[in-house]
Amino acid sequence: MITLKNISFKVGKSNILAGIHMELKKGKVYGLLGPNGAGKTTLFKVLLNTIEYKGEVSKEDNHVPIGKLIEYPASYPNLTCAENLKLHASYADIAYSDSIVNHLLSVVGLPDAKHKKFRALSMGMKQRLGVAKALMGNPKLLLLDEPTNGLDPMGIKDMRNLIDQNLKSKQRTIVISSHNLNEVSLVTDTFLFMRDGKKILEMDNSxxxxxxxxxxxxxxxxxxxxxxxxxxxxxxxxxxxxxxxxxxxxxxxxxxxxxxxxxxxxxxxxxxxxxxxxxxxxxxx
Missing domain, CATH: 3.30.70 (Alpha-Beta Plaits)
Structure with missing residues (x-):
């Protein structure tokens, strides 16, 4: 479990996050919902500990590995899928091998794209490669920021099936930020509604x-x-x-x-x- 207590973050005099209280339980998928500027991406940055916030974030395990797909899944255009994964692992100091790379590409539905260059991938394939990067190190917390952004209906369906069938785990917490309410509702256990930097409602998706x-x-x-x-x-x-x-x-x-x-x-x-x-x-x- 990950617990957030009274999390606040300011830029100048503007409250980007204000008094956030939240419990993220193991094995659950959370849908983080709110308009642009609600504080969703900033909340992800709190969980990643990449900004100086006020409040407390506590975890059952202080070394919880975190995987992330935030904004556009950037990779090197002239490198292959496998080369991009290996380079990402070396930058992030994550153990990797050919068998791990092959497994991850299989998990995200890209087993035949191992030697394809990133620039030759469709948008949906690029998103799935971004998910593969996020899965490196077998993270216990997975943050997906607009994972269906820019995808066509078939790509959106593929991403939904990927989350539902391959990413969910009793040992993993997943938080999905999205504007696509219908898609989020198909894979989410609990909704977290945000507005103006505050969590305004937590509700089971039932x-x-x-x-x-x-x-x-x-x-x-x-x-x-x-x-x-x-x-x-x-x-x-x-x-x-x-x-x-x-x-x-x-x-x-x-x-x-x-x-x-x-x-x-x-x-x-x-x-x-x-x-x-x-x-x-x-x-x-």
Whole structure:
């Protein structure tokens, strides 16, 4: 597990990250969602320890190997796939051999491209080679920043299958930052929504449709409250997000009073969160 406590980062007087609290569990795939400027790439830089931030990052193992695919997967255009992987390993001081390189190229679906030069690869193949570089050293934390960026529909599908079938592991944590909500929802266990440098909502990916509404009165039952995702806005209004089945159970309780209920897709929920000041409540007091 990796725990982030009160992570903040400023550039001048601008808060790029502000008070981030987060737990990243082993074996989970997290979808990091938010608009440009929300702080997603900066959060990756915190995890990579490449910027001077305030707060605390603690890990079960202080030497957790981290793999990354951030922004465009740059490689040397006149070198082959194998040569690029070997050069990357030597720069990063990672052990490698021909058998390791062959295995990684097979994992990412490039076994026949070993001797192809980088410049001759399609965009999808370049992205997959970038993933192969990120996998060198068998990382326990894998950070993928817009892994489907610039890919056509077939390339996007290939990347999704690669993540789902080859990258997921009980011993590995994966964090995917993407604007492609539908694709992320197909491989993600948990959504992490960010806005203006803050984590505004953490939610399990278990539904296709979410019920969102205004809370007028909550049931006086702590166990019930724990199962409801609550948010507040700056006017101190309280809102809920629930699955349809859970909402139907709560409707039967006389002390659960609500109004203005909407059925939202993930896309519509994202738009509502990013166009408002809603933030998840961490206390029911």
């Amino acid at each position: 539904e296709d449709i979410y019920l969102f509404g205004n809370v007028q009165q909550m049931p006086d039952n702590l166990n019930v409250k724990k199962d409801i995702t609550l948010l507040k806005d700056n006017k101190k209004e309280t809102y809920f997000i629930l699955s349809e089945s859970h909402f139907n159970k709560l409707k039967a309780m006389n002390d659960f009073v609500y109004r203005d209920v909407e059925k939202l897709t993930l896309e519509n929920l994202y738009i509502k969160l990013m166009s408002s000041d809603l933030m998840e409540m961490k206390s029911y007091v």
